[in-house]
Amino acid sequence: xxxxxxxxxxxxxSSLLPAQTAPEKDIWSGQYEVFADTDATxxxxxxxxxxxxxxxxxxxxxxxxxxxxxxxxxxAQDGKTDSTDARRFLxxxxxxxxxxxxxxEKHKAGQIKCLDGGHFFICQxxxxxxxxxxxxxxxxxxxxxxxxxxxxxxxxxxxxx
Numbered sequence: 001x002x003x004x005x006x007x008x009x010x011x012x013x014s015s016l017l018p019a020q021t022a023p024e025k026d027i028w029s030g031q032y033e034v035f036a037d038t039d040a041t042x043x044x045x046x047x048x049x050x051x052x053x054x055x056x057x058x059x060x061x062x063x064x065x066x067x068x069x070x071x072x073x074x075x076a077q078d079g080k081t082d083s084t085d086a087r088r089f090l091x092x093x094x095x096x097x098x099x100x101x102x103x104x105e106k107h108k109a110g111q112i113k114c115l116d117g118g119h120f121f122i123c124q125x126x127x128x129x130x131x132x133x134x135x136x137x138x139x140x141x142x143x144x145x146x147x148x149x150x151x152x153x154x155x156x157x158x159x160x161x
Contacts (some may be wrong), residue, residue, distance in 0.1 A: 026051050028071050028115060031161045032145065037154040040142075044155065045077030045096060049115075049122075052085060066092050073117050086117040102134045122147040124156060 032047040067088050074083035078107060089097040091107055097116070098107040103121040106112040106125070114123040127144035136154075139146060145157035 027113065029121075030159050033160055034075075035156045035158065037139070037146075037156055040156055044152075046158070047122075048074040048076075049086075050074075053133050055057045063095060064090070066090055066095070070122070071115060073115070073122070086122070088117040089116055089121070098161055100134070102132060118119040119150040120147055 015061055016040045021101070030049060031114055032049065033063045034047055036042060046064050048073050052070045052072045055070060056063045056069055057068065060068065064087065067090060069088065072083055074081060075088045085158045089107075089148045091098055091104075096104055098104045098112070103112050103114075111129075112125045112131070114121050120132055123131075125141060125144050125146075127142060129144065131141060131146065133139060139154060141156065143156065143158045145154045145159060147157055149155060
């Protein structure tokens with residue numbers, strides 16, 4: 001009976017390990033509506049973000065090995081659908097992609113997170129927040145979601161589900 005106690009204890013403790021190493025909650029997946037920053041009543045289209053396959057280190061440039069999780073961002077506008085992969089902004093000892101926008105301290109405080117889709121990026125912050133952007137006028141985000149698209153500029157994003 002005494003010999004079984006250590007085995008039972010090891011088994012009981014090992015069942016707690018997965019809870020301690022549980023993956024971070026997916027804060028990105030969902031359906032979104034996109035609006036011009038200057039007109040929050042006119043929809044520019046819809047976005048769908050879904051978790052995609054986590055990459056392997058050998059599949060990405062060495063600089064991107066720090067974060068291998070990816071999301072698929074699909075957009076629907078004027079009857080056309082387009083999709084691309086996106087990754088989280090890097091923030092580590094070697095790379096700080098928040099620095100360019102002056103958001104490093106906000107990110108370190110857990111107040112902003114961003115996805116990079118190559119020709120666009122999408123960020124989440126608290127609702128009803130003003131976000132300072134280096135070299136740009138401050139952005140007030142009622143929803144807490146916003147983005148910047150190459151050739152389109154700043155957009156407001158609303159999560160619909």
